[in-house]
Structures are given as C-alpha cells and as structure tokens.
Amino acid sequence: MKIFKLLAIAQSSLLKNRTRSILTMLGIIIGVGAVIVMRAIGDGAQQNIEERINSLGTNLLMVRSSSNSYGGVRRGAGSSRTLFIKDVDIIREQCSLVSAVSGIVNVSGQIIGGGTNWASQVQGVGPEYLEIKSWEIEDGVMFTERDMRAKTKVAVLGASVVENMYGGVNPIGQTVRIQQTPFKIIGVLEAKGQGSGGQDQDDVVLVPLTSAAFRLRGDSRYVSQIYASAVTVEMMDAAKEEMTQTLRQAHKLINGQDDDFSIRSQSELTEAFTSTTETMTTFLTIVAAVSLLVGGVGIMNIMLVSVTERTREIGIRVAVGARSTDVLFQFLIEAVVLSVAGGAIGIAVAYGVCDIVQNKLDMTTIVKTWIIAVSLGVSALIGIVFGLYPAFMASRLDPIDALRHE
C-alpha cells in the first residue's frame, strides 16, 4: 500500500468524525501549546536578564585585587592594594585579546554645583571606559588621553546627576566642585537604567582616572578595579587567561603563588542569574509535558472506541483483500495524523497565546525553532506510541466475526 493512499483513507475517516477528531486532538493541542508557551516565557525571561547584564558592558572582564589577610584576619575581596595604574598600561600594551581597558578609581564625596549639592559616586576612569560599558555620550564630549596625561579637571555627568542637580537642564560648561576641587562639565551620559543589582547606573560622575588619583584621592599609584573588553565573546576565556598571565608577570608572582587579583567575566554573572530561570522553565516544561502525555492517552482511548465502532468496516476491508498490516497502518496513521495535526494546531495556538502574553502582560516571549521541531516530533511519537495498541487490536480482528458485528 502506498503511503498516500493510507493518508487519504485516514483523512477521509477523520473528516467523517469531525467533532470527535477535534476533541481527541484537544489534548495534544493543549499539551503542545502549554509546552511551547512555557518555554517561550522562560526563554523570554532569560533573554531579559541577559540583556540587562549585557548593558553592564560588552565582553566585560572585571579585575579586582584579591582578599588579603592581615594577622590571620581575612579582609574580603578588594581589600588589598595590588592593582596599579601601570597595570592598566601593561594590559593595554601586552594583551592582544583585549580591545579596550580602563582602570577605575572610586572616590566618594559631596558634589556641589547648580546651586545645590548631591552625594554621588565619583569614578576616575580612562577614555575607553564608555566603550567597555557600551555607553554613549548624550551631549558634549568624553575626556581624552590628553586629559589623562594633563590630569585635567573635567567631568562627565550621568543622567541622574543632571536630573538631580540641574533639573534636567543641560549643564555643559558649568562647574561642579568635588571635594572642593572645581571640575568643568564637558559631557552628559545617556541614561542607562538599572544595573543587574537594581542600583542606578546613571548616578555617577566620571572624571579622568589620573585626576581622581592625584587630585582627589592622593594615593596616585593604585586603582580599585580594572575593566577590560575582550575582542569577541568567544575570546572571553582566552582573554581572561592572557590577562591573568600578564598580570602575574607584572606582579612578579612565581609558580605556585596565588594570584593577588581575581578576574570575573560577565558570562559568569549571566550564568548565575540565568540558572534560576532555567530551573523554573524546566520545571514548568515538565508539567506541560505531562499534560501532553495525558493527551496521548486520550488518543489511545478514542482510537480503541473507534476500532470497536468500526469493526464492521474493518471486516469489509479485510473481506475485499486488506492485509492485517494494511489495517494496522490505517489505524496507526489515523492516530499519527490526529496527533501531528493536534501538534500543528497547538503550535499555532501557542503563537497566539505568546502574542497575548507579550502585548497584554508585557512579558517577553521567545519561540525557538528547535522547540517547534521537537513539538512536532514528539506529537508524531505520541501518535505512534498510543496508536499502536488500538491499531494492533484492529489488525487482529477475525473477518468473519467482524462482518457479523452489529
């Protein structure tokens, strides 16, 4: 028997029992729909988190000095002063896998300007800092390498600072005083929003690293952190390794000696945040998959009823020359057509539901192609698994009994 003949027979007998066919498919429709929607919401949430973490900067590698201990008291990460301004230059010169690098010096203090004052975070950074953090200047300019060398007293303000001190009015050209030192405002940063921890990334004042180190803090040699960008996402690990080696050499660490710094990559952060969502998504998908299984049992149930009800039809077919395999395949293909059609409708329904979730509930949903492929495959598999027993029963019927069946 040709497969298309079997498909034609299956199609016509399913169409003859339209209501029943649709009700049978309902289980699969709901099951497949639920699986896809759950995955789509989960994947959407994951992408949201990834995007938020990416807004911290592209291919970001963060170097901090490690903890040290003093008299047996371990003092926590960043407590030792082991990162130097010259380390930044060494990384820039020697690490080929690093495309941009900047030291960071944190200075706290009250900022005075615009007839008011404000406690903000003042950061001394290099000109490449904005590139590393994928941040743009909204207005004005960023300070340059020349400002670094000259330790110029210039500042670039974050959007929240502008909002709080100048009421949103463009402050370029005005002067702010940081720890009594006047800095000229030369640029304003675009708004970046919340960081991964919920802190306001825009509440910041950027000044040249050298200016911060020499004019504001006084200890000119150290940096609190070093931020660097790897050339590509794929090269993150290699860049991290390269930086580790370079810094070890610069710090004259011998083999066996622990690093006096630690490098964390953004992908590690991403992983930490996404693993929770991943667990949640997996859990919900399993729940949805169980409903898919129930849908399969529904198919088996209806196919068994169908075999009993169509005993006479089977008898007629066998009498005119259908082999038992012909009957087996007829019912098996009916079950598979039912489940695959149900799967296809389920996919369509899932797209509709995702659309509603996205627009009305304002949640990101992502339907991945492989989920669609797997859904269709699983539907077909369910049809085969749950259709086999009824089809086998049908193929075993005795033609004489079947023809007499009322």
Place this chain on the structure above:
Amino acid sequence: MPEVIQTFDLKKTYELAEPVHALRGVNLTISPGEFVSIMGASGSGKSTFMNIIGCLDKPSEGTYHLDGLPVDSLSRNELAEIRNEKIGFVFQGFNLLSRTSALENVELPLVYQRKNSKVKPKVKAAECLKRVGLADRMDHHTQQLSGGQQQRVAVARALVNDPALILADEPTGNLDSRTSLDLMGLFQELNDQGITIVLVTHEPEIAKFTKRVVEMRDGLVVRDSEIEDRGDARKELEEFSGVIGL
C-alpha cells in the same frame, strides 16, 4: 480453463468444549460459467462452507483449489490477496462503508490491489456501476440509496476486480420480493455474460433462478442437481409489476 472451485473431502471442526463437526467431507466441483445455489437449513454447514470457499476461513482437513490454485494452506495475508484478486463478495447486509459514496465503495478492492493495473480505479469503478445500472448514482452516499440500490453497489464492488467467482451470501435476505427479483435478474444477466456465481440461500424461489442446486445437511452434500424449470427473473418481475399494478 481450470475449474473455479474444487474441494476434496473438505472437513471443518470447531474445537469447542465439545468438538463441532461443521463440515464432514465435502466434495464439490464448480466449473466456469456456472450459476450455483447452495441451500440448507441453519446448522447445515453452508455458512462454514461459504466462508472456506470465500477464503475467509481455512478447512481443518481436505484440499481446496480455487481457480486451479491450492489455497487451503495459504497464510492469512496470502488469503487476503486471493480474496482481493479472485473473489467478489455480496453479503446479506450489503456491507458498504457508511458516509462514503457509491463510487468510493466500489473502488475499495482496488485500493488494496497489489498488482499494478493500467486501468484507473475511478474509471474501472464507474464502469462497474454502469454495468449494474447505477451510472446516475455514483456520487450518492450509502444512506441516500435504497436497499436494492445498495445491493447493486455491492454487486458492482464484487465485479470491480474481475473475479473468477462472485460469492453471494443470502443477497436477497434484506430485500422485498420485487427488489429480490430485480437483483436475481441482474445476477442472471451477469451469468449470461460468463461470470461464475455461487449463491447461498435458503429460499427455493430464489434458488430456482440459478442453474444448479447443491443442498447441504449436517455438514454433507445431500443433493446436487440441475434446475429443470429455471425461472427468468426479468420476466417474472414484469409479471409481478403487472399484478400489483405498477
């Protein structure tokens, strides 16, 4: 030309709590072009005999040649193939697929045909429906047809694979007298065209339209004779219609 049916000492025993000997040794030969009725009361073994010669069942003992082929030892699937190629069935209860058009019903045996035929199934099925006088009812569904018309569709289905033998099991059992005459007229017409027909019935007035009567009792053939004053179903139908004023 080989004999259509040849049975040698055909026996069938059902192994129930007490063994039931449905056939106790039947020897029968039916040649091409014959029109035979098999008669007998219920329990005479005629249904069992019909199931065996229809290749729906296998004998316990004895041999059976259909159209020259020994078929008593074939497997289930091989028997399906023989039924498909050599036998056309007409049943008492019509046994058509419901909610299916006349044309599709007639096509059914061709769906299961293994050999590649040059003739298109649709064309062949339409031809057979024309032969039984239902050219204008091809697209009607089973439920839209009268009993007589349904049985004609069944006859067309029996004809569609050019069988060696048409096997009719009480074909007039569900039909009124007039429609029965009509159907027997059709059978006589087909037999005149050379088609071999075996008809199982318990009504002597139906058997008289055939050419030969085989009577069974207790699993044995007790009478096998030519019909002497054979009736003409078409003629009787005309007379019958005259009597009731149609």
